[in-house]
Amino acid sequence: MNFDNLKGAWANDKTDDIPLPVRKVPPGETPSIVSKLRRNMKQEFISQVIGFVFLILVVLRSPQNTLSVFIVSIAIFLLLVQTLNYFSRFYLFYKAIGRYDLSLRKNIYKITYELELNIEIYKTFNYFVVPLVALIVIGSMATSLFVIFIVLGVAQIISFFLLKLYVRTRYGRHLAELKKIMEDLETEEY
Amino acid sequence: MSTKEARFLQQVEAHRGILYKICRIYQDNPADQHDLLQEIMLQLWLSYDSFRGDSQFSSWMYRVAFNTAIVFFKKERRRQDVFTTAPYNQLPEELHTVRDQDEQLRIFYKAVQKLNKVEKALIFLFMEGQSGKEIALILGITPLNVRVRLGRTRDKLKYIIKTLGYEF
Numbered sequence: 001m002n003f004d005n006l007k008g009a010w011a012n013d014k015t016d017d018i019p020l021p022v023r024k025v026p027p028g029e030t031p032s033i034v035s036k037l038r039r040n041m042k043q044e045f046i047s048q049v050i051g052f053v054f055l056i057l058v059v060l061r062s063p064q065n066t067l068s069v070f071i072v073s074i075a076i077f078l079l080l081v082q083t084l085n086y087f088s089r090f091y092l093f094y095k096a097i098g099r100y101d102l103s104l105r106k107n108i109y110k111i112t113y114e115l116e117l118n119i120e121i122y123k124t125f126n127y128f129v130v131p132l133v134a135l136i137v138i139g140s141m142a143t144s145l146f147v148i149f150i151v152l153g154v155a156q157i158i159s160f161f162l163l164k165l166y167v168r169t170r171y172g173r174h175l176a177e178l179k180k181i182m183e184d185l186e187t188e189e190y
Numbered sequence: 191m192s193t194k195e196a197r198f199l200q201q202v203e204a205h206r207g208i209l210y211k212i213c214r215i216y217q218d219n220p221a222d223q224h225d226l227l228q229e230i231m232l233q234l235w236l237s238y239d240s241f242r243g244d245s246q247f248s249s250w251m252y253r254v255a256f257n258t259a260i261v262f263f264k265k266e267r268r269r270q271d272v273f274t275t276a277p278y279n280q281l282p283e284e285l286h287t288v289r290d291q292d293e294q295l296r297i298f299y300k301a302v303q304k305l306n307k308v309e310k311a312l313i314f315l316f317m318e319g320q321s322g323k324e325i326a327l328i329l330g331i332t333p334l335n336v337r338v339r340l341g342r343t344r345d346k347l348k349y350i351i352k353t354l355g356y357e358f
Binding site for chain 2: 001002003005006007008009010012013015035100101102103104105106107108111173174177178180181184185
Protein backbone atom coordinates (compact mmCIF):
# COMPACT_ATOMS: atom_id res chain seq x y z
CA MET A 1 0.00 0.00 0.00
CA ASN A 2 1.21 3.53 -0.74
CA PHE A 3 -0.28 7.01 -1.11
CA ASP A 4 -0.89 6.55 -4.83
CA ASN A 5 -2.96 3.41 -4.07
CA LEU A 6 -4.84 5.29 -1.39
CA LYS A 7 -5.51 8.25 -3.65
CA GLY A 8 -6.89 5.86 -6.26
CA ALA A 9 -9.14 4.19 -3.69
CA TRP A 10 -10.18 7.62 -2.40
CA ALA A 11 -11.14 8.84 -5.87
CA ASN A 12 -13.11 5.65 -6.55
CA ASP A 13 -14.91 5.76 -3.23
CA LYS A 14 -18.59 5.85 -4.12
CA THR A 15 -20.80 7.99 -1.91
CA ASP A 16 -24.02 7.82 -3.95
CA ASP A 17 -25.49 4.99 -1.92
CA ILE A 18 -24.64 6.42 1.51
CA PRO A 19 -27.82 7.23 3.44
CA LEU A 20 -26.69 10.66 4.58
CA PRO A 21 -29.46 13.26 4.56
CA VAL A 22 -27.83 15.95 2.45
CA ARG A 23 -31.00 16.45 0.44
CA LYS A 24 -32.59 18.99 2.71
CA VAL A 25 -31.48 21.90 4.81
CA PRO A 26 -31.65 20.97 8.50
CA PRO A 27 -34.16 23.14 10.33
CA GLY A 28 -32.67 23.97 13.71
CA GLU A 29 -29.47 24.18 15.66
CA THR A 30 -27.18 21.19 15.93
CA PRO A 31 -24.47 20.52 18.52
CA SER A 32 -21.17 22.36 18.19
CA ILE A 33 -19.25 24.79 20.37
CA VAL A 34 -20.83 27.77 18.60
CA SER A 35 -24.36 26.39 18.86
CA LYS A 36 -23.73 25.49 22.48
CA LEU A 37 -22.52 29.01 23.20
CA ARG A 38 -25.59 30.48 21.60
CA ARG A 39 -27.87 28.18 23.58
CA ASN A 40 -26.07 29.06 26.81
CA MET A 41 -26.36 32.76 26.03
CA LYS A 42 -30.10 32.48 25.46
CA GLN A 43 -30.45 30.61 28.76
CA GLU A 44 -28.38 33.25 30.55
CA PHE A 45 -30.59 36.01 29.22
CA ILE A 46 -33.82 34.24 30.20
CA SER A 47 -32.54 33.43 33.71
CA GLN A 48 -31.41 37.05 34.12
CA VAL A 49 -34.92 38.32 33.31
CA ILE A 50 -36.48 35.80 35.71
CA GLY A 51 -33.92 36.81 38.33
CA PHE A 52 -34.91 40.46 37.98
CA VAL A 53 -38.59 39.70 38.46
CA PHE A 54 -37.79 37.58 41.51
CA LEU A 55 -35.55 40.29 42.93
CA ILE A 56 -38.20 42.98 42.56
CA LEU A 57 -40.73 40.74 44.32
CA VAL A 58 -38.33 40.15 47.21
CA VAL A 59 -37.60 43.86 47.57
CA LEU A 60 -41.28 44.84 47.48
CA ARG A 61 -42.15 42.31 50.19
CA SER A 62 -39.30 43.33 52.50
CA PRO A 63 -39.61 45.78 55.41
CA GLN A 64 -38.32 49.23 54.49
CA ASN A 65 -36.36 51.88 56.42
CA THR A 66 -34.38 54.95 55.33
CA LEU A 67 -31.04 53.14 55.15
CA SER A 68 -32.41 50.18 53.20
CA VAL A 69 -34.32 52.33 50.68
CA PHE A 70 -31.17 54.35 50.02
CA ILE A 71 -28.90 51.31 49.61
CA VAL A 72 -31.38 49.25 47.59
CA SER A 73 -32.14 52.14 45.21
CA ILE A 74 -28.47 52.68 44.43
CA ALA A 75 -27.86 48.93 44.08
CA ILE A 76 -30.80 48.45 41.71
CA PHE A 77 -29.65 51.37 39.59
CA LEU A 78 -26.10 49.96 39.35
CA LEU A 79 -27.44 46.51 38.61
CA LEU A 80 -29.63 47.81 35.82
CA VAL A 81 -26.84 49.82 34.19
CA GLN A 82 -24.36 46.94 34.36
CA THR A 83 -26.87 44.42 33.07
CA LEU A 84 -27.79 46.60 30.10
CA ASN A 85 -24.14 47.16 29.34
CA TYR A 86 -23.35 43.46 29.60
CA PHE A 87 -26.24 42.28 27.48
CA SER A 88 -25.55 44.80 24.72
CA ARG A 89 -22.01 43.33 24.49
CA PHE A 90 -23.51 39.87 24.79
CA TYR A 91 -25.84 40.53 21.86
CA LEU A 92 -22.99 41.72 19.62
CA PHE A 93 -20.98 38.62 20.48
CA TYR A 94 -24.01 36.42 19.83
CA LYS A 95 -24.42 37.89 16.35
CA ALA A 96 -20.72 37.93 15.47
CA ILE A 97 -19.59 34.47 16.56
CA GLY A 98 -19.21 31.74 14.00
CA ARG A 99 -18.25 33.12 10.60
CA TYR A 100 -17.41 29.93 8.82
CA ASP A 101 -16.14 31.22 5.49
CA LEU A 102 -12.80 32.46 6.87
CA SER A 103 -9.60 30.43 6.62
CA LEU A 104 -9.21 27.77 9.28
CA ARG A 105 -6.52 29.72 11.11
CA LYS A 106 -8.47 32.99 11.18
CA ASN A 107 -11.63 31.22 12.22
CA ILE A 108 -10.01 29.40 15.14
CA TYR A 109 -8.28 32.57 16.33
CA LYS A 110 -11.52 34.50 16.11
CA ILE A 111 -13.62 31.94 17.99
CA THR A 112 -10.98 31.41 20.68
CA TYR A 113 -10.48 35.14 21.16
CA GLU A 114 -14.22 35.82 21.31
CA LEU A 115 -14.81 32.92 23.67
CA GLU A 116 -12.05 33.96 26.06
CA LEU A 117 -13.13 37.58 25.97
CA ASN A 118 -16.73 36.69 26.60
CA ILE A 119 -15.80 34.40 29.50
CA GLU A 120 -13.81 37.23 31.11
CA ILE A 121 -16.64 39.72 30.60
CA TYR A 122 -19.08 37.17 31.99
CA LYS A 123 -16.92 36.62 35.07
CA THR A 124 -16.39 40.34 35.65
CA PHE A 125 -20.09 41.02 35.27
CA ASN A 126 -20.99 38.30 37.74
CA TYR A 127 -18.28 39.25 40.27
CA PHE A 128 -20.00 42.61 40.34
CA VAL A 129 -23.62 41.52 40.10
CA VAL A 130 -23.75 38.63 42.61
CA PRO A 131 -22.75 40.79 45.61
CA LEU A 132 -25.05 43.51 44.32
CA VAL A 133 -28.00 41.13 44.28
CA ALA A 134 -27.05 39.99 47.78
CA LEU A 135 -26.94 43.64 48.79
CA ILE A 136 -30.40 44.31 47.39
CA VAL A 137 -31.91 41.26 49.11
CA ILE A 138 -30.18 41.74 52.46
CA GLY A 139 -29.95 45.52 52.24
CA SER A 140 -33.71 45.84 52.15
CA MET A 141 -33.86 44.17 55.58
CA ALA A 142 -30.58 45.30 57.15
CA THR A 143 -30.33 47.93 59.81
CA SER A 144 -26.55 48.03 60.18
CA LEU A 145 -23.75 48.71 57.71
CA PHE A 146 -21.61 46.02 59.40
CA VAL A 147 -24.07 43.26 58.40
CA ILE A 148 -24.13 44.59 54.85
CA PHE A 149 -20.32 44.50 54.58
CA ILE A 150 -20.21 40.95 55.91
CA VAL A 151 -22.85 39.81 53.41
CA LEU A 152 -20.99 41.52 50.58
CA GLY A 153 -17.70 39.87 51.53
CA VAL A 154 -19.21 36.40 51.79
CA ALA A 155 -21.12 36.80 48.51
CA GLN A 156 -17.93 37.94 46.77
CA ILE A 157 -15.92 34.96 47.96
CA ILE A 158 -18.64 32.44 47.11
CA SER A 159 -19.24 33.96 43.67
CA PHE A 160 -15.50 33.88 42.93
CA PHE A 161 -15.18 30.13 43.49
CA LEU A 162 -18.54 29.16 42.03
CA LEU A 163 -17.97 31.17 38.87
CA LYS A 164 -14.53 29.69 38.38
CA LEU A 165 -15.95 26.20 38.71
CA TYR A 166 -18.95 26.98 36.50
CA VAL A 167 -16.88 28.45 33.67
CA ARG A 168 -14.36 25.63 33.82
CA THR A 169 -17.09 22.99 33.70
CA ARG A 170 -19.06 24.65 30.96
CA TYR A 171 -16.34 25.91 28.62
CA GLY A 172 -13.02 24.60 29.95
CA ARG A 173 -12.69 21.59 27.70
CA HIS A 174 -13.72 23.48 24.57
CA LEU A 175 -11.37 26.35 25.28
CA ALA A 176 -8.48 23.95 25.94
CA GLU A 177 -9.17 22.12 22.68
CA LEU A 178 -9.39 25.35 20.70
CA LYS A 179 -6.06 26.48 22.17
CA LYS A 180 -4.51 23.15 21.26
CA ILE A 181 -5.71 23.55 17.67
CA MET A 182 -4.25 27.08 17.67
CA GLU A 183 -0.93 25.64 18.80
CA ASP A 184 -1.13 23.02 16.07
CA LEU A 185 -1.68 25.80 13.54
CA GLU A 186 1.16 28.02 14.78
CA THR A 187 3.42 28.93 11.88
CA GLU A 188 6.69 27.07 11.75
CA GLU A 189 8.97 28.11 8.92
CA TYR A 190 11.91 25.89 8.07
CA MET B 191 -38.70 25.65 -1.51
CA SER B 192 -37.14 28.96 -2.66
CA THR B 193 -34.92 29.26 -5.74
CA LYS B 194 -31.96 30.03 -3.50
CA GLU B 195 -32.51 26.93 -1.39
CA ALA B 196 -32.98 24.76 -4.48
CA ARG B 197 -29.74 26.14 -6.00
CA PHE B 198 -27.92 25.56 -2.72
CA LEU B 199 -29.11 21.97 -2.42
CA GLN B 200 -28.20 21.28 -6.01
CA GLN B 201 -24.64 22.55 -5.48
CA VAL B 202 -24.24 20.60 -2.24
CA GLU B 203 -25.59 17.46 -3.88
CA ALA B 204 -22.98 17.79 -6.62
CA HIS B 205 -20.23 17.83 -3.98
CA ARG B 206 -21.74 15.46 -1.44
CA GLY B 207 -18.61 13.28 -1.59
CA ILE B 208 -16.62 16.07 0.09
CA LEU B 209 -19.07 16.21 2.99
CA TYR B 210 -19.21 12.47 3.42
CA LYS B 211 -15.42 12.11 3.44
CA ILE B 212 -14.86 15.02 5.84
CA CYS B 213 -17.38 13.51 8.24
CA ARG B 214 -15.66 10.13 8.06
CA ILE B 215 -12.26 11.70 8.67
CA TYR B 216 -13.37 13.80 11.65
CA GLN B 217 -15.72 11.39 13.38
CA ASP B 218 -15.28 7.66 13.71
CA ASN B 219 -18.78 6.46 14.50
CA PRO B 220 -21.85 6.75 12.25
CA ALA B 221 -23.99 8.63 14.79
CA ASP B 222 -21.37 11.37 15.22
CA GLN B 223 -20.76 11.45 11.47
CA HIS B 224 -24.46 12.05 10.96
CA ASP B 225 -24.51 14.84 13.58
CA LEU B 226 -21.47 16.47 12.01
CA LEU B 227 -23.05 16.28 8.58
CA GLN B 228 -26.15 18.03 9.90
CA GLU B 229 -23.99 20.73 11.46
CA ILE B 230 -21.99 21.26 8.27
CA MET B 231 -25.18 21.45 6.21
CA LEU B 232 -26.59 24.05 8.58
CA GLN B 233 -23.43 26.15 8.52
CA LEU B 234 -23.17 25.90 4.73
CA TRP B 235 -26.73 27.16 4.47
CA LEU B 236 -26.21 29.96 7.00
CA SER B 237 -23.00 31.02 5.25
CA TYR B 238 -24.36 30.62 1.73
CA ASP B 239 -24.75 34.38 1.22
CA SER B 240 -20.97 34.74 1.64
CA PHE B 241 -20.43 32.56 -1.43
CA ARG B 242 -20.21 35.05 -4.26
CA GLY B 243 -19.24 32.66 -7.00
CA ASP B 244 -15.82 34.22 -7.60
CA SER B 245 -14.22 31.06 -6.17
CA GLN B 246 -15.13 27.46 -6.82
CA PHE B 247 -18.04 26.16 -4.79
CA SER B 248 -15.88 23.26 -3.63
CA SER B 249 -13.17 25.60 -2.23
CA TRP B 250 -15.77 27.59 -0.32
CA MET B 251 -17.31 24.34 0.87
CA TYR B 252 -13.94 23.08 2.15
CA ARG B 253 -13.55 26.20 4.31
CA VAL B 254 -17.00 26.05 5.84
CA ALA B 255 -16.86 22.28 6.35
CA PHE B 256 -13.41 22.32 8.01
CA ASN B 257 -14.30 25.27 10.20
CA THR B 258 -17.40 23.40 11.32
CA ALA B 259 -15.68 20.03 11.80
CA ILE B 260 -12.88 21.53 13.83
CA VAL B 261 -15.18 23.18 16.40
CA PHE B 262 -17.47 20.16 16.55
CA PHE B 263 -16.66 18.46 19.85
CA LYS B 264 -19.63 16.27 20.46
CA LYS B 265 -18.83 12.79 21.73
CA GLU B 266 -15.29 13.14 20.51
CA ARG B 267 -12.73 11.32 22.60
CA ARG B 268 -10.24 13.32 24.55
CA ARG B 269 -6.81 14.13 23.22
CA GLN B 270 -5.11 11.13 24.83
CA ASP B 271 -6.42 9.20 21.80
CA VAL B 272 -4.28 11.31 19.50
CA PHE B 273 -1.32 9.40 18.25
CA THR B 274 2.25 10.43 18.87
CA THR B 275 5.16 8.81 17.12
CA ALA B 276 6.72 7.94 20.45
CA PRO B 277 8.65 4.67 20.71
CA TYR B 278 5.90 2.97 22.71
CA ASN B 279 3.94 2.42 19.49
CA GLN B 280 5.94 -0.65 18.50
CA LEU B 281 5.78 -1.97 14.96
CA PRO B 282 4.44 -5.52 14.66
CA GLU B 283 6.92 -8.14 13.47
CA GLU B 284 4.83 -9.09 10.47
CA LEU B 285 3.15 -6.55 8.18
CA HIS B 286 0.25 -7.63 5.96
CA THR B 287 -0.05 -6.62 2.35
CA VAL B 288 -3.45 -5.24 1.36
CA ARG B 289 -4.49 -5.05 -2.30
CA ASP B 290 -8.23 -4.54 -2.09
CA GLN B 291 -9.09 -0.84 -2.50
CA ASP B 292 -12.03 -0.87 -0.09
CA GLU B 293 -9.88 -2.53 2.57
CA GLN B 294 -7.08 0.00 1.96
CA LEU B 295 -9.56 2.80 2.45
CA ARG B 296 -10.95 1.22 5.63
CA ILE B 297 -7.42 1.02 7.07
CA PHE B 298 -6.76 4.59 5.99
CA TYR B 299 -9.85 5.91 7.78
CA LYS B 300 -8.94 3.95 10.89
CA ALA B 301 -5.41 5.35 10.88
CA VAL B 302 -6.56 8.91 10.19
CA GLN B 303 -8.54 8.90 13.45
CA LYS B 304 -5.20 9.00 15.27
CA LEU B 305 -4.21 12.32 13.69
CA ASN B 306 -4.99 15.68 15.24
CA LYS B 307 -7.58 18.00 13.68
CA VAL B 308 -5.13 20.08 11.69
CA GLU B 309 -3.36 16.99 10.36
CA LYS B 310 -6.72 15.57 9.33
CA ALA B 311 -7.45 18.70 7.30
CA LEU B 312 -4.02 18.51 5.65
CA ILE B 313 -4.30 14.87 4.71
CA PHE B 314 -7.86 15.33 3.45
CA LEU B 315 -6.84 18.14 1.11
CA PHE B 316 -3.82 16.14 -0.02
CA MET B 317 -6.05 13.17 -0.84
CA GLU B 318 -8.37 15.52 -2.73
CA GLY B 319 -5.42 16.50 -4.90
CA GLN B 320 -5.30 20.15 -3.79
CA SER B 321 -2.07 22.04 -4.46
CA GLY B 322 0.11 23.40 -1.66
CA LYS B 323 -1.03 26.92 -2.51
CA GLU B 324 -4.71 25.99 -2.32
CA ILE B 325 -4.21 24.13 0.95
CA ALA B 326 -2.38 27.17 2.35
CA LEU B 327 -5.32 29.42 1.41
CA ILE B 328 -7.92 27.15 2.98
CA LEU B 329 -5.99 26.61 6.21
CA GLY B 330 -4.54 30.12 6.45
CA ILE B 331 -0.91 29.02 6.74
CA THR B 332 2.02 29.55 4.38
CA PRO B 333 2.73 27.18 1.44
CA LEU B 334 6.13 26.39 2.96
CA ASN B 335 4.44 25.47 6.20
CA VAL B 336 1.99 23.28 4.30
CA ARG B 337 4.87 21.42 2.63
CA VAL B 338 6.68 20.78 5.90
CA ARG B 339 3.55 19.76 7.83
CA LEU B 340 2.20 17.62 5.04
CA GLY B 341 5.49 15.73 4.84
CA ARG B 342 5.39 15.07 8.57
CA THR B 343 1.73 14.10 8.52
CA ARG B 344 2.28 11.63 5.69
CA ASP B 345 5.17 10.07 7.61
CA LYS B 346 3.04 9.88 10.72
CA LEU B 347 0.18 8.26 8.83
CA LYS B 348 2.53 5.70 7.27
CA TYR B 349 3.84 4.86 10.71
CA ILE B 350 0.34 4.52 12.17
CA ILE B 351 -0.70 2.18 9.35
CA LYS B 352 2.37 0.06 10.03
CA THR B 353 1.59 -0.09 13.73
CA LEU B 354 -1.86 -1.37 12.74
CA GLY B 355 -0.05 -4.28 11.09
CA TYR B 356 -0.11 -3.34 7.39
CA GLU B 357 2.77 -2.72 5.02
CA PHE B 358 3.16 0.79 3.64
